[in-house]
Amino acid sequence: MIAQLDKTFVKARPSKLWGRLLAYGLFEGRPLTTKGQWFNPVVFAFFRLCRSLPYKQLVDDPVFIVGMGRSGTTALGSVLSMHRDIAYLNEPKALWHSVDDNEDLIGSYSENIGQYRLDVKTADAQKRRGVAGVYKTLLKLTGTSKVVDKYPELLFRIPYVLALFPNAKFIMLTRNGIDNCKSISKWCEEHSTSAGQAKHDWWGVDNRKWNAICDQLVPEQKDLVICKDKIEVFQSNFDKASVEWIVTSREIITALQKYPDSAFRVDYDDLCSNPADTLNGLVSFIGLDLTDEVFEKYGRATMARQTVSAKAEVSRHVEQAFNSVMSNLGYSGIRPNLKTRRSK
Numbered sequence: 001m002i003a004q005l006d007k008t009f010v011k012a013r014p015s016k017l018w019g020r021l022l023a024y025g026l027f028e029g030r031p032l033t034t035k036g037q038w039f040n041p042v043v044f045a046f047f048r049l050c051r052s053l054p055y056k057q058l059v060d061d062p063v064f065i066v067g068m069g070r071s072g073t074t075a076l077g078s079v080l081s082m083h084r085d086i087a088y089l090n091e092p093k094a095l096w097h098s099v100d101d102n103e104d105l106i107g108s109y110s111e112n113i114g115q116y117r118l119d120v121k122t123a124d125a126q127k128r129r130g131v132a133g134v135y136k137t138l139l140k141l142t143g144t145s146k147v148v149d150k151y152p153e154l155l156f157r158i159p160y161v162l163a164l165f166p167n168a169k170f171i172m173l174t175r176n177g178i179d180n181c182k183s184i185s186k187w188c189e190e191h192s193t194s195a196g197q198a199k200h201d202w203w204g205v206d207n208r209k210w211n212a213i214c215d216q217l218v219p220e221q222k223d224l225v226i227c228k229d230k231i232e233v234f235q236s237n238f239d240k241a242s243v244e245w246i247v248t249s250r251e252i253i254t255a256l257q258k259y260p261d262s263a264f265r266v267d268y269d270d271l272c273s274n275p276a277d278t279l280n281g282l283v284s285f286i287g288l289d290l291t292d293e294v295f296e297k298y299g300r301a302t303m304a305r306q307t308v309s310a311k312a313e314v315s316r317h318v319e320q321a322f323n324s325v326m327s328n329l330g331y332s333g334i335r336p337n338l339k340t341r342r343s344k
Helices: 007-012 016-027 037-052 073-080 093-099 125-142 152-164 177-191 208-220 237-258 268-273 275-286 293-303 319-328 332-337
Strands: 063-067 086-090 146-150 169-174 193-195 198-201 263-267 312-315 338-341
Touching (some): 007 016, 016 037, 016 086, 016 125, 037 093, 037 125, 063 073, 063 152, 073 086, 073 169, 073 275, 073 293, 086 125, 093 125, 125 146, 125 152, 152 169, 152 237, 169 275, 177 237, 177 312, 177 319, 237 263, 237 319, 263 268, 263 275, 268 275, 275 293, 312 319
Parallel strands (some): 063 169, 086 146, 169 263, 312 338
Antiparallel strands (some): 193 198
16 A cells, blocks of 8 residues: 555545655655665655755654554554644655664665664754754645654654754554564564565564664663573564564653653554544644544544454563563553463
8 A cells, every 4th residue: 555545545635645645755765675665766865955955944843653563653643644734754764864874773775783772962953954854845845734753663762853853742652562563473474575585574684673672672671681592582573573562662661751741652452442532632742733623533434443452472581571561551451361482
């Protein structure tokens, strides 16, 4: 589905079709697990053009959707893109790579080893203009007033982002860990590709992202680092996803405490069971007009669904940490569904 567009989206607000196609074509880039990577040089050239434009006032208050992939970030982004005042970017990692070549965790644009944590000291005025100039061009071309940038891994770079945009806000998606990890496993089954002898999937080029998780994030977790040697040889996508879910969810919990005025938690189950109230609270947090009937109707129709918690086996090496985070996020009521695999 190109640019997350379907018949329902186009029918609800045809005027949004231009903005989504524009964002998809010139602002988001093509990562390694998608087609059309030959077009990326045009995207990077377009970024250079945007930065050269003599804007007197740049964007200073973008909104970022962050959290664990497959936790509802894409669905929420698609709904928010329907709002008349929002210009939406779906994982514009090419844009962020164009200002910092250490940020590419997957390996779509660089052979450098990506860093989950980016050095705040490098977040200078030049980089700020590099991103803000592109954002401003997007707003100008779409006739909107607010940029929403969905890039889940920016969760680990909040100090860096705030150094660039002190008025930024962060929407943090959470989801029941079992459902989230099973969704990632399914994604890997459907989207993994190969290029020559290299494997391209959720974990990057030949496990590049997975290695970064093990080398950069796992050592920050006292209860995980003690079994790092067991974790880094995990083979199943579910087991790997359970580790990513633990470190990501803990990062969300910490960020909500540290940045109470800049961070807003949205739980996937709440979004699906009560989309109207959840979206109203979210739009109020962003600072936009609540009286957009097309947006409200589309949000209710798109997100209203019943969520059913799945069952799965959790490796004994991460079981305690996994259950602890489940409880901290308020998912303790479904813990009887968990099983622990003792064979590893």
